[in-house]
Amino acid sequence: MPSRTPIVVGNWKMTQDKASAVALAVGVHQAWGAGSGVEVGVCPAFVHLDAVGAALRQAGSRVILGAQDVWTDPNGAFTGEVSLSMLTDLGVQLVLCGHSERRHVIGESDELVGKKVSAVLNAGLRAILCCGETLSEREAGQTDRVNERQVRAGLAGVKADQLDRLVIAYEPVWAIGTGRNATPGDAQAAHVRIRAVVASLFGDAAAGAMRIQYGGSMKPDNARALIDQPDVDGGLIGGAALKAETFLPIVQAAVGSR
Numbered sequence: 001m002p003s004r005t006p007i008v009v010g011n012w013k014m015t016q017d018k019a020s021a022v023a024l025a026v027g028v029h030q031a032w033g034a035g036s037g038v039e040v041g042v043c044p045a046f047v048h049l050d051a052v053g054a055a056l057r058q059a060g061s062r063v064i065l066g067a068q069d070v071w072t073d074p075n076g077a078f079t080g081e082v083s084l085s086m087l088t089d090l091g092v093q094l095v096l097c098g099h100s101e102r103r104h105v106i107g108e109s110d111e112l113v114g115k116k117v118s119a120v121l122n123a124g125l126r127a128i129l130c131c132g133e134t135l136s137e138r139e140a141g142q143t144d145r146v147n148e149r150q151v152r153a154g155l156a157g158v159k160a161d162q163l164d165r166l167v168i169a170y171e172p173v174w175a176i177g178t179g180r181n182a183t184p185g186d187a188q189a190a191h192v193r194i195r196a197v198v199a200s201l202f203g204d205a206a207a208g209a210m211r212i213q214y215g216g217s218m219k220p221d222n223a224r225a226l227i228d229q230p231d232v233d234g235g236l237i238g239g240a241a242l243k244a245e246t247f248l249p250i251v252q253a254a255v256g257s258r
């Protein structure tokens, strides 16, 4: 099996105030310490990126600073949106693209998500492309078809030499924030199919090197079983990322998985 360093990223969504965001980031940094064998990232709300980034830099932290979204154009009349240069100015290194809530609550299309992935990679940052089926799609037996459609559209503008800055997150919509996670076997099966889609686009070597995280009610008590699956390369974590004491055991599970 190719060796892929697992990556565990916390998506803090629309939670925290400035002080608690900084405290959480510092808490993650201090608890993780000089840990190795895993990459760790946090994605605060836009308005907290500056303060969280400053705190992480001051601590000399290796915790990756991520944003939850971005707009595709470099500047202009896009009221309420945030550009890549604004993010890089704050030290952001990674951007989530096509999170389930962006797709299903805000209404982002596959095509827009693909444009965001390309814009992020073209700007030299790292992207996490999220994909995943809804409950009705799963019940209709369309899990693999939906993932394939979202991954193909998400990678439509990506160049082969940008793939090392891309991670895919498989996040079944029905598992996000519900307390109901995919079984390790279900996650593994979906990841294998997603990897096959990457292989069909970029070849086996690129697919073998691609990290595919699982997201959806990953918690300290189920993380190890999920990340132990050979094609599950870490986690994208919502609820359990909001406290260092529930996030760190997931990070440790990822370290122990390889």
Ligand code: PEP
Pocket (backbone or CB within 6 Å): 011, 171, 175, 176, 177, 178, 179, 215, 216, 217, 218, 236, 237, 238, 239, 240
């Ligand atoms: C997420 O928001 O990406 C997520 C996986 O949330 P939760 O862990 O709360 O299901």
